[in-house]
Amino acid sequence: MKHILLVEDDLTYSRIVKTFLEKNGFKVQTAIKVKEAQQLFTSSKFDLIIADFRLPDGTGMELLQWSKANYPQTQVILITHYSDIRIAIKAMKLGAFEYITKPINPDELLATVNESLTSRVAEESAPNTISNPAPSTNTPKSETAGSSYVIGSSPEAEKLEKHIQVVAPTDLSVLVLGETGTGKEFISRRIHDLSPRHDGPFVAIDCGALPKELAGSELFGHVKGAFTGALENKTGHFEMANGGTIFLDEIGNLSYEVQIQLLRAIQERTIRKIGGNKEIKIDVRIIAATNDNLLIQAGDGHFREDLYHRLNEFTLSAIPLRSRKDDLEDFTAQFLAESNQRLNKNVKGFTSETWEIFLGYDWPGNLRELRNIIKRAVLLTSGELVEKEALPADIYEPAHGTGSQIGTTLSSGKNDLPSPKDYKSQWIEQEKELIQKVLQDTKFNKSKTARILKIDRKTLYSKMEKYGLD
Structure with missing residues (x-):
């Protein structure tokens, strides 16, 4: 029986997920903090960690990095809200097997868990002819293995x-x-x-x-x-x-x-x-x-x-996906074929409504985000075409989305909400003012500024350049 560590501080949510996984044949232990999860490894061995990104004493990213350094064979799945999409993508680059977004779809969770554990078994059974006693978190691999390069037509x-x-x-x-x-x-x-x-x-x-x-x-x-x-x-x-x-x-x-x-x-x-x-x-x-x-x-x-x-x-x-919308058809066809093969499905394509959503979204996570959304949609699709309901609501609902949206144009009346572009411009202005204030308070000590803002120095430099604060 595979052993899963679920790290989630929402006790009700944790209990629901734990019960669901146990009913599907897994042994599940729970924790609510990063340190508590780390301590459990001293007495138990886990095949998989499922961790919420936001935890009381840290983040799922910290737990991911710790586990990859100390227990590299343990797979990690990160749970995020859709607003954390960029963080989730970074987590995958650091070794997370996959990320799933709240609210969790049970079928998606079970498929992702089974896939991660199957992948782990395959890695363990693969021949290893090179002696490597020191812990390694970065075995050479390629995301493109088994995939065709899509040139695009734009x-x-x-x-x-x-x-x-x-x-x-x-x-x-x-x-x-x-x-x-x-x-x-x-x-x-x-x-x-x-x-x-x-x-x-x-x-x-x-x-x-x-x-x-x-x-x-x-x-x-x-x-x-x-x-x-x-x-x-x-x-x-x-x-x-x-x-x-x-x-x-x-x-x-x-x-x-x-x-x-x-x-x-x-x-x-x-x-x-x-x-x-x-x-x-x-x-x-x-x-x-x-x-x-x-x-x-x-x-x-x-x-x-x-x-x-x-x-x-x-x-x-490399061209961001929002700047090469003419290539969307090529990429979606490739990722659809990959997902069908990976999930043993036979989805033929997308409804016109789904396609309009794809064209209207600005894809902050670029190709990696598109691939994951298509894989999720194929998993949830029972017919021949991917319907709107198989997509994360955040990519087409203006109240929750992070990019340009499909839907009714908001009017300019006094009681109306700002448009998505206004929200974005307000956010940018607030972020710029915050960084500028902290820089002034620290007399432009960048290391101290980064610590106060809880970002790394490289991110700070990038934002300073973006806002003309250097």
């Missing part, structure tokens, strides 16, 4: 594909820029597949998920005895990628010390394992990606400018 997509075709045959290092969820790894794999290295390995690493103390070991390997827990020699990702391509996603998250090692690897085309004294030659093409402004980070001393220029021999920009 002018923006055609321009991007033309640039990919130009740079792919070369050995230039490529920097892929773009928002979260825009398919930067798809683009990078496309470059690899069109390059002379296509028969070599493609190793994808999320630098944001690498524990700082293990990042050097994960990338370059270590020798036995290099540090506590290094019981055997370890082959790093660069050595695994020899003869092929290494994709370094969220490159801005690497520590300054690891940046130095990476710069040396690029310049000398050699690596040295942690604790070793032997130079190992490597033949690897590097593709890096980020949604940060690395030049701002370089100016602030958080990213080496010489490394930035080494990585940025050629730049590509």
